[in-house]
Amino acid sequence: MSRLAILPALLILAACDSAPAVTFKDASITLPDDPLELPEGPGRDAVLENCTACHSPSTMLQQPKVSREKWEAIVGKMQKLYKAPIDDDAVPAIVGYMVHVQSQPEAAR
Numbered sequence: 353m354s355r356l357a358i359l360p361a362l363l364i365l366a367a368c369d370s371a372p373a374v375t376f377k378d379a380s381i382t383l384p385d386d387p388l389e390l391p392e393g394p395g396r397d398a399v400l401e402n403c404t405a406c407h408s409p410s411t412m413l414q415q416p417k418v419s420r421e422k423w424e425a426i427v428g429k430m431q432k433l434y435k436a437p438i439d440d441d442a443v444p445a446i447v448g449y450m451v452h453v454q455s456q457p458e459a460a461r
């Protein structure tokens with residue numbers, strides 16, 4: 353066999369090497385700053401037990417600042433509308449925690 357006959361085969365192999373059929377792109381996404389931990393505060397445990405099954409902490413922390421009554425209404429909405437299994441006894445602690453956290457300066461959260 354002449355050397356010329358194997359040359360095309362080598363070229364094809366080389367072409368395969370440099371041009372794979374599938375190219376994977378680096379598709380990274382940038383998540384917003386996400387405070388994964390709830391800050392310390394009275395009632396934190398009640399929130400962890402009753403709320404974080406459905407929400408990341410940031411969902412709750414990134415709410416507009418609202419009144420105590422509004423938080424009571426939100427927790428009630430979770431119970432009634434979304435069937436959240438929240439212990440009624442825990443509601444004051446949960447509401448107290450949310451009000452407490454929202455009263456802290458942004459940087460401390």
Ligand code: HEC
Pocket residue numbers: 399402403404405406407411412415426427429430434435436437438446450
């Ligand atoms: C059974 C699942 C579930 C649990 C448990 C739950 N939630 Fe929700 N929550 C939802 C759903 C569903 C929504 C509406 C969709 C969304 O905004 O992600 C929601 C929305 C919210 C919102 C957005 C504002 C609003 O009125 O919709 C806040 C704030 C909130 N929940 C707080 C809480 C707090 C605090 C607790 C714990 C007392 C809690 N959730 C427990 C399911 C749940």
